[in-house]
Amino acid sequence: MQPFNLTHLNNTSDIKSLSSIEGARFIAGGTNLIDLMKLQVETPVELVDLSDWQDERSITEHDEHFRVGAMVTNTELANYASKTVGLSLLSQALLSGATVQLRNRATTAGNLLQRTRCYYFYDTAKPCNKREPGSGCTAIDSVNRIHAIFGTSENCIATHPSDMAVAMMALDAQVELITPNGETKTLPLRNFYCKPGATPHIENCLKEGELITAVILPKRAAGTQYYHKVRDRSSYAFALVSVAAGLVLQNNKVEKLSLGFGGVGTVPWYPATAIEALTGAQLTEANIEKALDAELASAKVYGSNNFKPQLLRNTLHKVLRALAEHQRTYPQHEGALYEN
Amino acid sequence: MSTLKGPTLKGPTLKGPTASSQPKDGPSPTCMSINGVSYALPNDPRTTLLDFLHQNLALFGTKKGCDHGQCGACTVLVEGERINACLVFAFQLRGKAITTIEGIAKNDELNPLQSAFVKRDAFQCGYCTSGQICSSVALQKELADKTPSAVTFSENYSAREDISERMSGNLCRCGAYPNIVDAIEDVIALEPQ
Known part of the structure:
Protein backbone atom coordinates (compact mmCIF):
# COMPACT_ATOMS: atom_id res chain seq x y z
CA MET A 1 0.00 0.00 0.00
CA GLN A 2 1.26 3.48 -0.85
CA PRO A 3 1.98 5.81 2.09
CA PHE A 4 -0.48 8.59 2.79
CA ASN A 5 -0.88 11.55 5.10
CA LEU A 6 -3.67 11.43 7.60
CA THR A 7 -6.04 14.17 8.73
CA HIS A 8 -9.11 13.90 10.94
CA LEU A 9 -12.44 15.68 10.49
CA ASN A 10 -14.21 15.99 13.83
CA ASN A 11 -16.97 18.52 13.10
CA THR A 12 -18.85 19.33 9.90
CA SER A 13 -17.87 23.00 10.21
CA ASP A 14 -14.17 22.01 10.12
CA ILE A 15 -14.55 21.18 6.43
CA LYS A 16 -13.71 24.81 5.68
CA SER A 17 -10.27 24.42 7.26
CA LEU A 18 -9.33 21.21 5.42
CA SER A 19 -6.40 21.67 3.11
CA SER A 20 -7.40 21.14 -0.51
CA ILE A 21 -4.86 18.53 -1.51
CA GLU A 22 -5.67 17.03 -4.89
CA GLY A 23 -6.26 13.32 -4.58
CA ALA A 24 -7.24 13.44 -0.90
CA ARG A 25 -10.02 11.02 0.00
CA PHE A 26 -12.47 10.85 2.88
CA ILE A 27 -12.53 7.52 4.69
CA ALA A 28 -15.62 6.44 6.66
CA GLY A 29 -16.01 2.66 7.19
CA GLY A 30 -13.29 1.95 4.66
CA THR A 31 -14.58 -1.51 3.69
CA ASN A 32 -14.21 -0.76 -0.03
CA LEU A 33 -11.51 1.92 -0.02
CA ILE A 34 -9.00 -0.04 2.09
CA ASP A 35 -9.44 -3.06 -0.17
CA LEU A 36 -8.77 -0.91 -3.25
CA MET A 37 -5.76 0.72 -1.56
CA LYS A 38 -4.26 -2.70 -0.83
CA LEU A 39 -4.55 -3.52 -4.53
CA GLN A 40 -3.26 -0.04 -5.47
CA VAL A 41 -6.37 0.57 -7.54
CA GLU A 42 -6.76 3.61 -5.29
CA THR A 43 -3.62 5.47 -4.19
CA PRO A 44 -4.76 8.57 -2.26
CA VAL A 45 -1.97 10.84 -1.08
CA GLU A 46 -4.05 11.93 1.88
CA LEU A 47 -6.91 10.38 3.83
CA VAL A 48 -9.36 12.50 5.79
CA ASP A 49 -10.54 10.18 8.54
CA LEU A 50 -14.20 10.50 9.58
CA SER A 51 -14.03 8.14 12.60
CA ASP A 52 -14.55 11.02 15.05
CA TRP A 53 -17.14 12.88 12.95
CA GLN A 54 -20.07 12.67 15.35
CA ASP A 55 -22.48 15.10 13.66
CA GLU A 56 -24.00 12.67 11.16
CA ARG A 57 -24.47 9.42 13.04
CA SER A 58 -28.22 9.40 13.58
CA ILE A 59 -31.53 8.94 11.77
CA THR A 60 -34.12 11.58 12.50
CA GLU A 61 -37.83 11.57 11.65
CA HIS A 62 -39.44 14.78 10.40
CA ASP A 63 -43.00 15.61 9.26
CA GLU A 64 -42.32 14.92 5.59
CA HIS A 65 -39.17 12.82 5.57
CA PHE A 66 -36.52 10.79 7.33
CA ARG A 67 -32.98 12.15 7.43
CA VAL A 68 -30.24 9.51 7.51
CA GLY A 69 -26.83 10.82 8.59
CA ALA A 70 -23.94 9.96 6.29
CA MET A 71 -22.13 7.94 8.98
CA VAL A 72 -25.12 5.77 9.94
CA THR A 73 -23.97 2.21 9.34
CA ASN A 74 -25.73 -0.16 6.97
CA THR A 75 -26.67 -2.30 9.99
CA GLU A 76 -28.20 0.64 11.85
CA LEU A 77 -30.15 1.76 8.79
CA ALA A 78 -31.38 -1.77 8.02
CA ASN A 79 -32.58 -2.19 11.62
CA TYR A 80 -34.35 1.19 11.64
CA ALA A 81 -35.93 0.70 8.21
CA SER A 82 -37.18 -2.78 9.15
CA LYS A 83 -39.37 -1.17 11.82
CA THR A 84 -40.68 1.55 9.50
CA VAL A 85 -43.31 0.17 7.13
CA GLY A 86 -42.67 2.70 4.35
CA LEU A 87 -38.95 1.87 4.37
CA SER A 88 -39.16 -1.92 4.35
CA LEU A 89 -37.83 -2.02 0.80
CA LEU A 90 -34.65 -0.25 1.95
CA SER A 91 -34.15 -2.67 4.84
CA GLN A 92 -34.58 -5.66 2.53
CA ALA A 93 -32.09 -4.25 0.02
CA LEU A 94 -29.50 -3.50 2.71
CA LEU A 95 -29.81 -6.94 4.28
CA SER A 96 -29.39 -8.63 0.90
CA GLY A 97 -26.00 -6.98 0.47
CA ALA A 98 -22.61 -7.93 1.92
CA THR A 99 -22.33 -9.63 5.34
CA VAL A 100 -23.04 -8.60 8.91
CA GLN A 101 -19.32 -7.89 9.42
CA LEU A 102 -19.23 -5.51 6.47
CA ARG A 103 -22.61 -3.89 7.19
CA ASN A 104 -21.42 -3.11 10.72
CA ARG A 105 -18.63 -0.93 9.30
CA ALA A 106 -20.06 0.30 5.99
CA THR A 107 -21.79 3.67 6.12
CA THR A 108 -24.74 5.16 4.23
CA ALA A 109 -22.59 7.64 2.27
CA GLY A 110 -19.84 5.08 1.71
CA ASN A 111 -22.35 2.62 0.28
CA LEU A 112 -23.49 5.21 -2.27
CA LEU A 113 -19.87 5.89 -3.25
CA GLN A 114 -18.57 2.31 -3.42
CA ARG A 115 -16.77 1.42 -6.63
CA THR A 116 -17.70 -1.22 -9.19
CA ARG A 117 -16.69 -4.86 -8.76
CA CYS A 118 -15.79 -5.19 -12.47
CA TYR A 119 -12.96 -7.76 -12.56
CA TYR A 120 -10.86 -5.59 -14.87
CA PHE A 121 -11.19 -2.49 -12.67
CA TYR A 122 -9.58 -4.54 -9.88
CA ASP A 123 -6.88 -6.07 -12.10
CA THR A 124 -4.17 -3.44 -12.49
CA ALA A 125 -2.53 -5.52 -15.25
CA LYS A 126 -5.57 -4.93 -17.52
CA PRO A 127 -6.69 -1.76 -19.30
CA CYS A 128 -9.64 -0.03 -17.63
CA ASN A 129 -10.96 3.42 -18.53
CA LYS A 130 -12.44 3.85 -15.08
CA ARG A 131 -9.12 3.18 -13.33
CA GLU A 132 -6.86 4.69 -15.97
CA PRO A 133 -8.73 7.02 -18.35
CA GLY A 134 -7.91 6.39 -22.00
CA SER A 135 -6.42 2.93 -21.47
CA GLY A 136 -9.41 1.06 -22.91
CA CYS A 137 -12.18 -1.23 -21.64
CA THR A 138 -11.21 -4.89 -21.27
CA ALA A 139 -14.71 -5.98 -20.28
CA ILE A 140 -16.43 -5.15 -23.57
CA ASP A 141 -14.65 -7.94 -25.47
CA SER A 142 -13.93 -10.30 -22.58
CA VAL A 143 -15.91 -12.18 -19.95
CA ASN A 144 -18.65 -9.74 -19.00
CA ARG A 145 -21.25 -11.92 -17.33
CA ILE A 146 -21.73 -9.54 -14.39
CA HIS A 147 -21.70 -6.40 -16.51
CA ALA A 148 -24.32 -3.81 -17.36
CA ILE A 149 -26.91 -3.64 -20.13
CA PHE A 150 -28.27 -0.15 -19.31
CA GLY A 151 -26.37 3.14 -19.44
CA THR A 152 -23.27 1.63 -21.03
CA SER A 153 -20.88 3.28 -23.45
CA GLU A 154 -18.07 2.06 -25.69
CA ASN A 155 -15.73 3.08 -22.87
CA CYS A 156 -17.25 1.25 -19.89
CA ILE A 157 -19.88 -1.38 -19.09
CA ALA A 158 -19.20 -1.79 -15.35
CA THR A 159 -22.21 -2.12 -13.06
CA HIS A 160 -22.80 -0.09 -9.94
CA PRO A 161 -22.77 -2.71 -7.17
CA SER A 162 -25.01 -1.18 -4.49
CA ASP A 163 -28.31 -2.76 -3.42
CA MET A 164 -29.09 0.07 -1.01
CA ALA A 165 -28.91 2.69 -3.77
CA VAL A 166 -31.36 0.70 -5.93
CA ALA A 167 -33.97 0.81 -3.16
CA MET A 168 -33.21 4.49 -2.52
CA MET A 169 -33.78 5.22 -6.23
CA ALA A 170 -37.17 3.54 -6.01
CA LEU A 171 -38.00 5.51 -2.83
CA ASP A 172 -37.22 8.96 -4.34
CA ALA A 173 -34.20 9.61 -2.07
CA GLN A 174 -32.27 12.85 -2.09
CA VAL A 175 -28.59 13.36 -1.30
CA GLU A 176 -27.48 16.18 0.96
CA LEU A 177 -23.88 17.34 0.71
CA ILE A 178 -21.61 20.09 1.94
CA THR A 179 -19.08 21.96 -0.17
CA PRO A 180 -15.58 22.91 1.05
CA ASN A 181 -16.98 26.44 1.55
CA GLY A 182 -19.53 25.12 4.01
CA GLU A 183 -22.50 25.50 1.66
CA THR A 184 -25.17 22.77 1.86
CA LYS A 185 -26.80 21.37 -1.29
CA THR A 186 -29.53 18.78 -1.83
CA LEU A 187 -30.20 16.91 -5.06
CA PRO A 188 -32.24 13.89 -6.14
CA LEU A 189 -30.29 10.62 -6.02
CA ARG A 190 -31.48 10.08 -9.60
CA ASN A 191 -29.31 13.05 -10.64
CA PHE A 192 -26.36 12.09 -8.44
CA TYR A 193 -24.71 9.38 -10.54
CA CYS A 194 -23.06 9.89 -13.93
CA LYS A 195 -23.30 7.31 -16.69
CA PRO A 196 -19.84 6.46 -18.04
CA GLY A 197 -20.07 8.12 -21.47
CA ALA A 198 -16.59 9.27 -22.42
CA THR A 199 -15.52 9.75 -18.77
CA PRO A 200 -16.10 6.49 -16.86
CA HIS A 201 -13.76 7.64 -14.07
CA ILE A 202 -16.30 10.34 -13.12
CA GLU A 203 -19.00 8.37 -11.33
CA ASN A 204 -21.05 11.03 -9.59
CA CYS A 205 -21.52 14.77 -9.39
CA LEU A 206 -19.47 15.27 -6.18
CA LYS A 207 -16.74 17.81 -6.77
CA GLU A 208 -13.29 17.79 -5.15
CA GLY A 209 -13.62 18.24 -1.39
CA GLU A 210 -17.42 17.88 -1.26
CA LEU A 211 -18.77 15.55 1.41
CA ILE A 212 -22.12 13.75 1.63
CA THR A 213 -23.78 14.67 4.92
CA ALA A 214 -27.11 12.78 4.70
CA VAL A 215 -29.69 10.96 2.63
CA ILE A 216 -33.25 12.28 2.74
CA LEU A 217 -36.06 9.75 2.35
CA PRO A 218 -39.51 11.27 1.75
CA LYS A 219 -42.43 9.85 3.71
CA ARG A 220 -44.93 8.43 1.31
CA ALA A 221 -46.87 5.23 0.72
CA ALA A 222 -44.85 2.59 -1.09
CA GLY A 223 -47.47 -0.14 -0.62
CA THR A 224 -46.35 -3.76 -0.48
CA GLN A 225 -42.59 -3.90 -0.96
CA TYR A 226 -40.14 -6.55 -2.07
CA TYR A 227 -36.44 -6.55 -2.95
CA HIS A 228 -35.68 -9.61 -5.03
CA LYS A 229 -32.04 -10.30 -5.78
CA VAL A 230 -30.94 -12.97 -8.25
CA ARG A 231 -27.32 -14.02 -7.86
CA ASP A 232 -24.87 -16.91 -8.13
CA ARG A 233 -25.21 -17.94 -4.46
CA SER A 234 -27.98 -17.24 -2.02
CA SER A 235 -25.99 -14.93 0.26
CA TYR A 236 -22.99 -12.62 0.05
CA ALA A 237 -22.87 -12.15 -3.72
CA PHE A 238 -23.53 -9.18 -5.95
CA ALA A 239 -26.72 -9.08 -7.99
CA LEU A 240 -26.87 -10.42 -11.51
CA VAL A 241 -30.31 -8.84 -11.56
CA SER A 242 -32.25 -7.29 -8.70
CA VAL A 243 -35.66 -5.65 -8.59
CA ALA A 244 -36.73 -3.23 -5.85
CA ALA A 245 -40.46 -2.76 -6.04
CA GLY A 246 -43.31 -1.22 -4.07
CA LEU A 247 -46.86 -1.51 -5.38
CA VAL A 248 -50.14 0.16 -4.49
CA LEU A 249 -52.97 -1.42 -6.43
CA GLN A 250 -56.52 -0.09 -6.73
CA ASN A 251 -59.05 -2.28 -8.54
CA ASN A 252 -56.19 -4.03 -10.31
CA LYS A 253 -54.97 -0.65 -11.55
CA VAL A 254 -51.47 0.53 -10.64
CA GLU A 255 -51.98 3.49 -8.33
CA LYS A 256 -48.33 3.85 -7.34
CA LEU A 257 -45.29 1.91 -8.49
CA SER A 258 -41.85 2.38 -6.90
CA LEU A 259 -39.20 0.61 -8.94
CA GLY A 260 -35.43 0.25 -9.19
CA PHE A 261 -33.19 -2.28 -10.96
CA GLY A 262 -29.79 -3.50 -9.72
CA GLY A 263 -27.04 -5.51 -11.41
CA VAL A 264 -28.02 -4.24 -14.85
CA GLY A 265 -27.00 -0.57 -14.94
CA THR A 266 -23.78 1.40 -14.93
CA VAL A 267 -25.63 3.41 -12.28
CA PRO A 268 -28.33 2.13 -9.89
CA TRP A 269 -31.08 1.94 -12.50
CA TYR A 270 -34.26 3.96 -12.25
CA PRO A 271 -36.60 2.50 -14.90
CA ALA A 272 -38.55 5.67 -15.65
CA THR A 273 -39.97 4.31 -18.92
CA ALA A 274 -41.35 1.13 -17.34
CA ILE A 275 -42.80 3.07 -14.41
CA GLU A 276 -44.52 5.50 -16.74
CA ALA A 277 -45.93 2.66 -18.87
CA LEU A 278 -47.37 0.81 -15.88
CA THR A 279 -48.64 3.66 -13.70
CA GLY A 280 -52.40 3.95 -14.15
CA ALA A 281 -52.52 0.75 -16.22
CA GLN A 282 -54.21 -2.54 -15.41
CA LEU A 283 -51.59 -4.84 -13.91
CA THR A 284 -51.64 -7.65 -16.47
CA GLU A 285 -48.83 -9.87 -17.76
CA ALA A 286 -49.23 -8.21 -21.16
CA ASN A 287 -48.83 -4.72 -19.73
CA ILE A 288 -45.77 -5.75 -17.71
CA GLU A 289 -44.28 -7.20 -20.88
CA LYS A 290 -45.02 -3.99 -22.81
CA ALA A 291 -43.38 -1.91 -20.07
CA LEU A 292 -40.33 -4.17 -20.17
CA ASP A 293 -40.15 -3.91 -23.97
CA ALA A 294 -40.13 -0.13 -23.66
CA GLU A 295 -37.48 -0.10 -20.91
CA LEU A 296 -35.27 -2.70 -22.60
CA ALA A 297 -35.34 -0.80 -25.91
CA SER A 298 -32.28 1.11 -24.65
CA ALA A 299 -30.48 -2.02 -23.36
CA LYS A 300 -27.38 -3.44 -25.01
CA VAL A 301 -25.80 -6.85 -24.37
CA TYR A 302 -22.12 -7.75 -24.68
CA GLY A 303 -21.80 -11.53 -25.03
CA SER A 304 -21.54 -13.23 -21.65
CA ASN A 305 -24.32 -11.05 -20.25
CA ASN A 306 -26.83 -11.79 -23.04
CA PHE A 307 -29.01 -13.57 -20.50
CA LYS A 308 -29.70 -10.43 -18.47
CA PRO A 309 -32.67 -8.96 -20.41
CA GLN A 310 -34.63 -12.23 -20.10
CA LEU A 311 -33.59 -12.66 -16.47
CA LEU A 312 -34.80 -9.12 -15.78
CA ARG A 313 -38.12 -9.89 -17.49
CA ASN A 314 -38.61 -13.05 -15.44
CA THR A 315 -37.66 -11.32 -12.19
CA LEU A 316 -39.94 -8.32 -12.70
CA HIS A 317 -42.89 -10.56 -13.66
CA LYS A 318 -42.36 -12.70 -10.56
CA VAL A 319 -42.07 -9.69 -8.24
CA LEU A 320 -45.07 -7.77 -9.61
CA ARG A 321 -47.22 -10.91 -9.70
CA ALA A 322 -46.47 -11.59 -6.01
CA LEU A 323 -47.00 -7.96 -4.97
CA ALA A 324 -50.27 -7.72 -6.89
CA GLU A 325 -51.61 -10.92 -5.34
CA HIS A 326 -50.78 -9.57 -1.90
CA GLN A 327 -52.39 -6.19 -2.62
CA ARG A 328 -55.57 -7.88 -3.86
CA THR A 329 -55.74 -9.96 -0.68
CA TYR A 330 -54.78 -7.10 1.64
CA PRO A 331 -55.86 -3.82 0.00
CA GLN A 332 -53.94 -0.73 1.18
CA HIS A 333 -51.25 -2.91 2.77
CA GLU A 334 -48.03 -1.05 3.55
CA GLY A 335 -44.84 -2.97 4.36
CA ALA A 336 -42.89 -6.09 3.48
CA LEU A 337 -44.29 -8.74 1.16
CA TYR A 338 -42.91 -11.48 3.39
CA GLU A 339 -42.04 -11.06 7.05
CA ASN A 340 -40.97 -13.88 9.34
CA MET B 1 -9.45 19.39 14.03
CA ILE B 104 -13.68 -14.91 24.26
CA ALA B 105 -13.16 -17.41 27.11
CA LYS B 106 -13.40 -16.23 30.71
CA ASN B 107 -10.09 -17.30 32.18
CA ASP B 108 -10.14 -21.12 31.86
CA GLU B 109 -13.86 -21.32 31.25
CA LEU B 110 -14.72 -21.66 27.57
CA ASN B 111 -17.50 -19.63 26.08
CA PRO B 112 -20.53 -21.94 25.54
CA LEU B 113 -20.09 -21.49 21.80
CA GLN B 114 -16.48 -22.68 21.98
CA SER B 115 -17.65 -25.78 23.88
CA ALA B 116 -20.45 -26.35 21.37
CA PHE B 117 -18.00 -26.15 18.43
CA VAL B 118 -15.88 -28.86 20.12
CA LYS B 119 -18.89 -31.01 20.98
CA ARG B 120 -20.38 -30.77 17.48
CA ASP B 121 -17.04 -31.19 15.69
CA ALA B 122 -17.76 -27.90 13.94
CA PHE B 123 -14.42 -27.73 12.13
CA GLN B 124 -11.90 -29.81 10.29
CA CYS B 125 -8.65 -27.90 9.68
CA GLY B 126 -9.71 -25.22 12.17
CA TYR B 127 -8.34 -22.23 10.27
CA CYS B 128 -11.71 -20.47 10.02
CA THR B 129 -12.81 -21.46 13.53
CA SER B 130 -11.66 -18.41 15.49
CA GLY B 131 -13.58 -16.20 13.04
CA GLN B 132 -16.60 -18.51 13.14
CA ILE B 133 -16.68 -18.38 16.93
CA CYS B 134 -16.25 -14.60 17.18
CA SER B 135 -18.98 -14.24 14.56
CA SER B 136 -21.35 -16.56 16.39
CA VAL B 137 -20.74 -14.76 19.73
CA ALA B 138 -21.92 -11.54 18.04
CA LEU B 139 -24.77 -13.42 16.35
CA GLN B 140 -26.07 -14.53 19.74
CA LYS B 141 -26.49 -10.89 20.76
CA GLU B 142 -27.97 -9.89 17.39
CA LEU B 143 -30.63 -12.57 17.77
CA ALA B 144 -31.33 -11.52 21.35
CA ASP B 145 -31.77 -7.95 20.08
CA LYS B 146 -34.16 -9.27 17.40
CA THR B 147 -32.29 -7.68 14.52
CA PRO B 148 -33.54 -8.73 11.08
CA SER B 149 -31.69 -10.66 8.38
CA ALA B 150 -32.41 -11.12 4.68
CA VAL B 151 -34.22 -14.35 5.61
CA THR B 152 -36.61 -12.34 7.80
CA PHE B 153 -38.09 -10.97 4.56
CA SER B 154 -37.75 -14.06 2.36
CA GLU B 155 -40.42 -16.30 0.94
CA ASN B 156 -39.17 -19.38 2.77
CA TYR B 157 -38.07 -19.18 6.38
CA SER B 158 -36.36 -21.69 8.63
CA ALA B 159 -34.23 -21.11 11.72
CA ARG B 160 -31.30 -22.98 10.16
CA GLU B 161 -31.57 -20.92 6.99
CA ASP B 162 -31.58 -17.79 9.12
CA ILE B 163 -28.39 -18.84 10.95
CA SER B 164 -26.71 -19.72 7.64
CA GLU B 165 -27.61 -16.33 6.21
CA ARG B 166 -26.32 -14.50 9.28
CA MET B 167 -23.08 -16.55 9.18
CA SER B 168 -22.51 -16.13 5.43
CA GLY B 169 -19.55 -13.84 6.05
CA ASN B 170 -17.56 -16.76 7.42
CA LEU B 171 -16.41 -19.29 4.86
CA CYS B 172 -15.30 -22.83 5.77
CA ARG B 173 -13.47 -24.50 2.90
CA CYS B 174 -13.55 -27.85 4.75
CA GLY B 175 -17.34 -27.62 4.54
CA ALA B 176 -18.17 -27.97 8.23
CA TYR B 177 -21.26 -25.78 7.78
CA PRO B 178 -23.93 -28.26 9.00
CA ASN B 179 -21.98 -28.85 12.21
CA ILE B 180 -21.34 -25.13 12.69
CA VAL B 181 -25.09 -24.46 12.47
CA ASP B 182 -25.68 -27.39 14.89
CA ALA B 183 -23.24 -25.86 17.38
CA ILE B 184 -24.87 -22.45 17.16
CA GLU B 185 -28.36 -23.92 17.47
CA ASP B 186 -27.28 -25.80 20.62
CA VAL B 187 -26.29 -22.58 22.35
CA ILE B 188 -29.08 -20.40 21.06
CA ALA B 189 -31.58 -22.98 22.30
CA LEU B 190 -30.23 -22.36 25.79
CA GLU B 191 -30.77 -18.62 25.52
CA PRO B 192 -33.99 -17.07 26.79
CA GLN B 193 -35.72 -15.48 23.75
Missing part, protein backbone atom coordinates in the same frame (compact mmCIF):
# COMPACT_ATOMS: atom_id res chain seq x y z
CA SER B 2 -6.26 17.46 14.71
CA THR B 3 -3.73 16.54 12.09
CA LEU B 4 -1.28 13.66 11.95
CA LYS B 5 1.15 14.30 9.13
CA GLY B 6 3.51 11.70 7.62
CA PRO B 7 6.24 10.54 7.09
CA THR B 8 4.49 7.30 7.74
CA LEU B 9 7.06 4.74 6.68
CA LYS B 10 10.16 5.75 8.61
CA GLY B 11 8.70 6.25 12.04
CA PRO B 12 9.99 4.10 14.90
CA THR B 13 8.62 0.59 14.77
CA LEU B 14 6.53 -0.43 17.73
CA LYS B 15 8.23 -3.71 18.56
CA GLY B 16 7.05 -4.15 22.08
CA PRO B 17 3.75 -2.30 22.26
CA THR B 18 2.98 -0.16 25.22
CA ALA B 19 0.59 -2.29 27.16
CA SER B 20 -1.15 -1.24 30.30
CA SER B 21 -4.22 -2.18 32.23
CA GLN B 22 -7.22 -0.39 30.83
CA PRO B 23 -8.08 2.75 32.82
CA LYS B 24 -11.54 2.83 34.35
CA ASP B 25 -12.79 5.48 31.92
CA GLY B 26 -11.76 3.39 28.92
CA PRO B 27 -8.84 3.55 26.54
CA SER B 28 -7.45 6.98 25.62
CA PRO B 29 -7.97 8.39 22.08
CA THR B 30 -4.42 7.42 21.11
CA CYS B 31 -4.88 3.85 22.28
CA MET B 32 -7.25 0.97 21.76
CA SER B 33 -8.20 -1.73 24.19
CA ILE B 34 -7.69 -5.32 23.11
CA ASN B 35 -9.07 -7.99 25.40
CA GLY B 36 -9.04 -5.49 28.26
CA VAL B 37 -5.46 -4.29 27.77
CA SER B 38 -4.74 -0.83 26.41
CA TYR B 39 -2.25 -0.52 23.53
CA ALA B 40 -0.77 2.52 21.77
CA LEU B 41 -1.77 2.79 18.11
CA PRO B 42 0.80 1.67 15.53
CA ASN B 43 2.97 4.39 14.01
CA ASP B 44 2.25 3.49 10.41
CA PRO B 45 -1.37 4.48 9.60
CA ARG B 46 -1.47 1.83 6.85
CA THR B 47 -1.53 -0.89 9.52
CA THR B 48 -4.82 -2.76 9.53
CA LEU B 49 -6.17 -4.06 12.81
CA LEU B 50 -5.38 -7.59 11.62
CA ASP B 51 -1.74 -6.75 10.91
CA PHE B 52 -1.50 -4.87 14.22
CA LEU B 53 -2.69 -7.99 16.07
CA HIS B 54 -0.17 -10.18 14.26
CA GLN B 55 2.87 -7.98 13.79
CA ASN B 56 2.80 -5.81 16.88
CA LEU B 57 0.95 -7.82 19.50
CA ALA B 58 1.71 -11.43 18.49
CA LEU B 59 -1.96 -12.28 18.85
CA PHE B 60 -2.21 -14.92 16.13
CA GLY B 61 -5.60 -16.39 17.02
CA THR B 62 -7.28 -14.06 14.53
CA LYS B 63 -6.50 -15.54 11.12
CA LYS B 64 -5.59 -13.95 7.81
CA GLY B 65 -7.46 -15.74 5.05
CA CYS B 66 -8.20 -13.61 1.99
CA ASP B 67 -7.20 -10.21 3.49
CA HIS B 68 -10.04 -8.68 1.43
CA GLY B 69 -13.11 -9.08 3.64
CA GLN B 70 -14.41 -12.08 1.75
CA CYS B 71 -13.71 -15.03 4.06
CA GLY B 72 -14.35 -13.82 7.62
CA ALA B 73 -11.33 -15.66 9.13
CA CYS B 74 -10.26 -12.33 10.69
CA THR B 75 -13.60 -11.61 12.41
CA VAL B 76 -13.21 -9.78 15.73
CA LEU B 77 -15.61 -7.85 17.95
CA VAL B 78 -15.52 -4.07 18.30
CA GLU B 79 -17.68 -2.97 21.24
CA GLY B 80 -19.45 -6.34 20.83
CA GLU B 81 -20.10 -5.96 17.09
CA ARG B 82 -18.38 -8.22 14.58
CA ILE B 83 -16.18 -6.76 11.86
CA ASN B 84 -13.46 -7.89 9.46
CA ALA B 85 -10.11 -6.92 11.04
CA CYS B 86 -8.47 -6.91 7.60
CA LEU B 87 -10.65 -4.07 6.30
CA VAL B 88 -10.10 -1.48 8.99
CA PHE B 89 -7.05 0.61 9.78
CA ALA B 90 -6.02 0.44 13.43
CA PHE B 91 -6.25 4.25 13.70
CA GLN B 92 -9.97 4.08 12.87
CA LEU B 93 -10.54 2.18 16.12
CA ARG B 94 -8.77 4.51 18.54
CA GLY B 95 -10.59 4.60 21.83
CA LYS B 96 -12.52 1.38 21.05
CA ALA B 97 -12.65 -1.90 22.96
CA ILE B 98 -11.81 -4.91 20.81
CA THR B 99 -12.26 -8.56 21.65
CA THR B 100 -10.37 -11.22 19.72
CA ILE B 101 -10.66 -14.99 20.01
CA GLU B 102 -8.06 -14.83 22.81
CA GLY B 103 -10.55 -12.82 24.87
